Amino acid sequence: MPDSHDPEKGRLERLREHFDRELERREKLQNLSREVVRLSARSIFALHRGEEGAAGELLEKARERLKEMLSLAREDPGLLAWGTVKAAQQEYCEAFLVRALLREGRLPEPEEAGVPYDCYLMALADASGELRRAVLDHLRRGELKPAEQFFRQMERIYEFLTEFDYPEAVLPGMKRKQDVVRGLVERTRGELTLSLKRG
Secondary structure, eight states: OOOTTOHHHHHHHHHHHHHHHHHHHHHHHHHHHHHHHHHHHHHHHHHHTTOHHHHHHHHHHHHHHHHHHHHHHTTSGGGGGSHHHHHHHHHHHHHHHHHHHHHHSOOOOHHHHTOOHHHHHHHHHHHHHHHHHHHHHHHHTTOHHHHHHHHHHHHHHHHHHTTOOOOTTTSTTHHHHHHHHHHHHHHHHHHHHHHHHHO
16 A cells, blocks of 8 residues: 555646636636626616616626636636637627627727637627617617618628638637628618518
8 A cells, every 4th residue: 555655646636726726716607607698688688778877787697707717718728729718708799899899889999808819700690680779679660760770880890890701720610600690780771671661
């Protein structure tokens, strides 16, 4: 039976401690990521309800959790590319972009959102769905002018995204996102055209 000075036992303990820390870090990151995603989604819902103050507060909380998550991930830089971390960055960025698009009619730079470029582009594609929702909300209320303005933003986003024709290895998921946004734009154009004819 090995004694306490057995090098094999020391090696075993050292390696197990490493992986225990790794597991603990990943569990914390998953919890923080879920919180960022939840807060970001709630911020977008609040925006659509016209609750701008609540939307801003929720977005700020999401930003704080994201900052905490990234600080933890940097302890093992490989985790910065982990899907769980990327998902949180993308969801936060989507909420950030939607807020600027709906409130100010402008598209912020990636640096303003503070996320990697790939997360920014994916979030921008997803933001098109929220713009479509805004278009439909305005159409239901008979507000054609703002509906047209948000639709033009959707078109600009799609045109912008089509400039990124890169292989899957460089920009994973972009071609699928482009197809989704194209479908959203086409359906929204049809609905807007129909409303304009009626109006």
